[in-house]
Amino acid sequence: MIGTTQKPLEEILAALAEYQKIAVVGCDGCAKVCLTGGSEQVEELAGRLRKEGKRVVLEATPERTCYVDKSHTKLDPYVDQLTEAEAVIVLGCGGAVQITRQVTEELGLTIPVKTALDSVGHMDTLVSGELAMEQCQECGECILNETGGICPVTKCAKGLLNGPCGGAESGKCEVDPQRDCAWILIYNRMAALGELDKLKRFMAPKDYSKMAKPRILNIKEKKVA
């Protein structure tokens, strides 16, 4: 999922300062899991906006706001409310915000679409409702087959491919003593698998052209451009 956190209310209000009639759009996908943009949070933000004297003309939470079809399915029936709105505030990731903008444009509307959240990475839920962690950078050339299923590109603060720096102490990273050194995790995992020899292989520099922004995935042709 895409991890999100809510922006401070002052920042949200500043983004909406010029607008009175607001549509609040959430996301029942990742943002719901992060407790930042599900129906409950949409209702909560709508309530805060009303307290601030705004008029909330729509509260809607698509099943997955970053899927254009699902956003259209949820929002198209409310085209009148969206037409009345002076601005849309989205409780979703940066992708959800941009798909919402696309949907409004496709509905023939030119209204500002603002975000109430900060996107903080591709996250995996480690403890439901409690803890998520970034474990994949979507680098375009996965090396998990070589590293015991633990990604050094993401979990090592320096993204080192050929082993640890000298900074770990008591198994923890020099950047954050609460965090495990990714390379010690990889080493222990490979030792348990009896595959330590494989770690001795030189890993060539990554091809960062595979991460050149913005990547486009042609789903039909299974190609990235």
Add this chain to the structure above:
Amino acid sequence: MKLSKYYNRGEFVITSEVGPVKGCVRPSDGHTPACLAEATLLQNRVHAINVTDNQSAVMRLGSLAASVALKREGLEPIYQLTCRDRNRIALQSSLLNTYSFGIDNVLCLTGDHTSLGDHKSAKAVFDIDSVQLLKIARGMNAGHDMMGNALTQPTDLCLGAVVNPNFDPLDLQLMKMEKKIEAGAEFFQTQAVYDPKRFETFVRKTEGFGVPIQYGIVIVKSPQMGKFMNANVSGITVPDWIIDEMGSVAKADRRQKAAEITTRLVKEIAPMVQGVHFMPLGWSDVVVEVVAAIKASEGDLVQAVGA
């Protein structure tokens, strides 16, 4: 002169370190920056002087400009190059720049993370790692860049690397050390070690590696500094006995005490390897004293190296 030449002659190699100033080294300004004054103290006392690369991720004068300033004074710099601030284009260009300015030695490191420095919001680069950097640098010595494109004039740099004998599990650190040797490292300087037994274990495990190693030591300047290092510098442990001994003397006598402790450790540990590397953090005058003490017993060191 390349450090490898001293090793090939079987010399016990002594190096120290200076950290470039947070400012400029412009000779015409008639001002001698601290790093240059310190390095000058070490003239004819060490084989070469490491020049750090924005150490601890604190923005300073670049190690290239400071290395050139040392070279101009007739000192032998070891240009430190980290992967933190430059992508592969800039790193390779830096190697060309370095050799073009007459520098013969480069120490290839990963670099401290930006979050430890004074520009915490900077984007950390780490496009490539230290093993890859060594391999690329060896390729440039052979006349081509990492993409295989020919260089009009190749570099001819002696390539150094670092290793941390304190690392646990040590075998994982040694696995990386072997990768560095395979990639082209010609000598190693260790992280600061204060535990002779720990260092001996490291030396025994690296006996067959076939590369010269310099025992690294940070000069502990005060009990507070020892405690600070333990609390804040990952990968180094300053034992209580050093903190206690440094605390047992008056402030005015700390330089003398630091020289005594450092000499003691170097005499005990350095004979296990082929050289010593001092990290004096501004106390280069203490290095002068320690080097004088070691030289007085050089016979012992040479004998131990040969044994």
